Amino acid sequence: MNPAIQALLTIAIGVGGCIGYFYLANVVLDRVLFPASGPNAGRNINRANMVRPWLFLLPAIMALGLYLTYPVFQTAWLSLTQDAAGGERVFVGLANYAQMGSEAKFWESMRNNMLWLIVVPAAATAFGLLAAQLTDRIRWGNIAKSLIFMPMAISFVGASVIWKLIYESRPADVAQIGLLNAVWLRFEGGVWSTVFLRLLPALLLAGFAAAVLWMGWIIARPLARGAARGIAAVARAGGGVIAALIGATALLWAFGALTATLPYGTPRQWLTIPFWNNFFLMAVLVWIQTGFAMVILSAALRGVPEDTVEAAIIDGANPFQIFFQVKIPQIMGTIVVVWTTITITVLKVFDIVLAMTNGQFETQVLANYMYDKLFRANDWGVGSAAAMIIMLLVTPILVWNVWTVRREMR
Amino acid sequence: MDNVVGQKSGLMWAVHIATALLVLLWVIPTVGLLVSSFRTGDQITSSGWWRALSAQEQQLSPIRIEGDEVERDGAFVIEGNLFGGATAVSAWGTNVNRPTEFAPGDTADLGDGRTLTVQEDGSFVLSAPVTWEGGRLPRVFTTATTAPEFTTENYRNVLLSPLAGQTVFQAFLNTATVAIPATIIPILIAAFAAYALAWMEFPGRALLVAAVVGLLVVPLQLALIPLLQFHNWIGIGKGYLGIWLAHTGFGLPLAIYLLRNYMVGLPRDIIENAKVDGATDFQIFVRIILPLSFPALASFAIFQFLWTWNDLLVALVFLGTGNDQQVLTGNLVNLMGSRGGDWEILSASAFVSIIVPLLVFFAMQRYLVRGLLAGSVK
Numbered sequence A: 001m002n003p004a005i006q007a008l009l010t011i012a013i014g015v016g017g018c019i020g021y022f023y024l025a026n027v028v029l030d031r032v033l034f035p036a037s038g039p040n041a042g043r044n045i046n047r048a049n050m051v052r053p054w055l056f057l058l059p060a061i062m063a064l065g066l067y068l069t070y071p072v073f074q075t076a077w078l079s080l081t082q083d084a085a086g087g088e089r090v091f092v093g094l095a096n097y098a099q100m101g102s103e104a105k106f107w108e109s110m111r112n113n114m115l116w117l118i119v120v121p122a123a124a125t126a127f128g129l130l131a132a133q134l135t136d137r138i139r140w141g142n143i144a145k146s147l148i149f150m151p152m153a154i155s156f157v158g159a160s161v162i163w164k165l166i167y168e169s170r171p172a173d174v175a176q177i178g179l180l181n182a183v184w185l186r187f188e189g190g191v192w193s194t195v196f197l198r199l200l201p202a203l204l205l206a207g208f209a210a211a212v213l214w215m216g217w218i219i220a221r222p223l224a225r226g227a228a229r230g231i232a233a234v235a236r237a238g239g240g241v242i243a244a245l246i247g248a249t250a251l252l253w254a255f256g257a258l259t260a261t262l263p264y265g266t267p268r269q270w271l272t273i274p275f276w277n278n279f280f281l282m283a284v285l286v287w288i289q290t291g292f293a294m295v296i297l298s299a300a301l302r303g304v305p306e307d308t309v310e311a312a313i314i315d316g317a318n319p320f321q322i323f324f325q326v327k328i329p330q331i332m333g334t335i336v337v338v339w340t341t342i343t344i345t346v347l348k349v350f351d352i353v354l355a356m357t358n359g360q361f362e363t364q365v366l367a368n369y370m371y372d373k374l375f376r377a378n379d380w381g382v383g384s385a386a387a388m389i390i391m392l393l394v395t396p397i398l399v400w401n402v403w404t405v406r407r408e409m410r
Numbered sequence B: 001m002d003n004v005v006g007q008k009s010g011l012m013w014a015v016h017i018a019t020a021l022l023v024l025l026w027v028i029p030t031v032g033l034l035v036s037s038f039r040t041g042d043q044i045t046s047s048g049w050w051r052a053l054s055a056q057e058q059q060l061s062p063i064r065i066e067g068d069e070v071e072r073d074g075a076f077v078i079e080g081n082l083f084g085g086a087t088a089v090s091a092w093g094t095n096v097n098r099p100t101e102f103a104p105g106d107t108a109d110l111g112d113g114r115t116l117t118v119q120e121d122g123s124f125v126l127s128a129p130v131t132w133e134g135g136r137l138p139r140v141f142t143t144a145t146t147a148p149e150f151t152t153e154n155y156r157n158v159l160l161s162p163l164a165g166q167t168v169f170q171a172f173l174n175t176a177t178v179a180i181p182a183t184i185i186p187i188l189i190a191a192f193a194a195y196a197l198a199w200m201e202f203p204g205r206a207l208l209v210a211a212v213v214g215l216l217v218v219p220l221q222l223a224l225i226p227l228l229q230f231h232n233w234i235g236i237g238k239g240y241l242g243i244w245l246a247h248t249g250f251g252l253p254l255a256i257y258l259l260r261n262y263m264v265g266l267p268r269d270i271i272e273n274a275k276v277d278g279a280t281d282f283q284i285f286v287r288i289i290l291p292l293s294f295p296a297l298a299s300f301a302i303f304q305f306l307w308t309w310n311d312l313l314v315a316l317v318f319l320g321t322g323n324d325q326q327v328l329t330g331n332l333v334n335l336m337g338s339r340g341g342d343w344e345i346l347s348a349s350a351f352v353s354i355i356v357p358l359l360v361f362f363a364m365q366r367y368l369v370r371g372l373l374a375g376s377v378k
Helices: A003-033 A041-078 A095-101 A104-135 A141-153 A156-167 A179-186 A191-224 A230-259 A276-302 A306-314 A319-330 A332-347 A351-356 A366-376 A380-409 B012-037 B041-046 B153-160 B168-199 B205-215 B220-234 B240-264 B268-276 B281-292 B294-310 B313-318 B328-338 B343-363 B365-376
Strands: A081-083 A089-091 B056-059 B069-072 B075-081 B087-093 B107-111 B114-118 B123-128 B139-146
Touching (some): A003 B168, A003 B281, A041 A380, A041 B168, A041 B205, A041 B220, A041 B240, A041 B281, A081 A380, A095 A104, A095 A380, A104 A141, A104 A276, A104 A332, A104 A366, A104 A380, A104 B012, A141 A276, A141 B012, A141 B343, A141 B365, A156 A179, A156 A276, A156 A351, A156 B343, A179 B012, A191 A230, A276 A332, A276 A351, A276 B012, A276 B365, A306 A319, A319 A332, A332 A380, A351 B328, A366 A380, A380 B205, A380 B220, B041 B343, B114 B139, B153 B168, B153 B343, B168 B281, B168 B294, B168 B328, B205 B240, B220 B313, B240 B294, B240 B365, B268 B281, B281 B294, B294 B343, B328 B343, B343 B365
Antiparallel strands (some): A081 A089, B075 B123, B107 B114, B114 B123
């Protein structure tokens, strides 16, 4: 049979089955079980109405229970067991976690994931904010938005192909076909090299460090005033320390960017440079996620009440003060939502690493490590343990979301 | 926003330039691949895609001389042109180690009194004291300037010839078979559930809504092995049914969440009037709620379609890795492994896989944005 016809047929059966369930279930409920006629019509209608929500919900609850809730517990169980002879799984306690903890690849994944978690949401949110602020003020802003948003539609694998062409490296004596190397070879250590490869990155890093330190200060400030107590105080102190560490690292790197010796004139294999290749992979995800951040932040920026901005202008605020001290604080809630949404995407990042390096050259991440364990090494125990780590990292966001919704519904 | 007190910022040109730079930065990667997909393999490897529009000098693949032999003045002569079109030879040679040995118009001595002359326009004269019959004619290595040229050959090639075990066209069909039902089924299921959660009174409703929100962020990585076990246990194994069910499960939390948020906002009067008029919940749902919820349905449909079309992990795990079961993304990953340097194949395959989501994106961007806003801004 022609595959196209087969595909159409299967589509028709799948969708038809679904429509059939809802239609028939309602018919059975209204006509056969509790007919709305005869002596008990009134009572039957009431009964039918008590059953109907569950009729409407049944497929959803079954799917959610079976495909999302049950696997969490099953994976938790699998992570505590190991294969034994005869296909049985035996309980081994935390042995899988211990084994995982002794693997260098796991710690490499953890380190890389932490890098991803810091860099990608920060960069995507920052670029998104910049793009939103810029495009909202010009007439062709909507076209610009569309184009920046476009990578959202491209698959991670497609994006990997696109960026692999950019990172492509060829021997020094033939023409470079990768854009990055072509640009790189233009730099020969002159004035422009200093400006673009030293000053600019150093400034960006210093700016990032300043932003992080400022955020850390905002988090920790209530401590100095003695306004926070108990768990809140501990959380604020922790947040402040983490921000200080990240900021200090960024400052160190800014200094490094100014002083490093760069191997001008030789084409680089970007994806095989240990440590830095992580950033070349992250660029792909930042490229994809910036549009998302931009769309949401742009809507939030437009929602900032005019009169607050006008009041600031009358008080003599300059555009930067308006942006950072009037607008940003008012959209902080949205920024947090964007940040957490991208964080969740980052935790699950798998396709990009698989397609571009497959975790070689010290670029492994948790999701790909887990895939390696589950389907290449066939080690379900350790693979499930890795999956549980991802779940653990997501849990704070999960709790926060549920808490927010419960509060809103009350 | 600066002009609210009647003063237009003088820095608007900077905003225009900065925006243009940002857009350029975001578009260039895709353009590079698109341009590459219309160039021949030789062109791609001999110059960067950004030079595609300029005439370029490149070393062409070796050409074996062919033509009819004519006996003239006691010598056996073959005359002809190496190229069909506008190509200017800048150097040529007959030895693979010295491909630029001769300038156009030079005569190369091939030994035994045989000579070869190649002109700038590619015309050649091969002359020999004895006939070439039975022997192999020499190869010519040329470095030539060719006019910019684009080809659709790459697309024909990837669509019709099996490169990673199957044609990209087959992978395209597989992807569509996965993505279309995996988009429609969760919408149906979620729409009914969302209606129940938004407009029906029953115990435990708030708890269910909270559960859906919690499930929004559960990583699907956790579900892989348990679901494979489950699918094997109920006997559907790996296949389309399994992947539809999986995508349905993974897509449902967002679907229910989006649709419920939208349906809660629908005017209560309409629904209560319909109830007074004796409509059942099923009728209200089908006749009133579904048509009114079209924007939300469209938003989620686009999300789910993009997600299922672009997905790699779920397809790898639940569809099997057999050669005829690859989806576009899986096919592309295989090609990156086996044909990593063949950019003419990779770029064309990538674009075949990107084109449908891009079309959907540009056609329905409005709904996508609306869905994003409904899904994340609270």
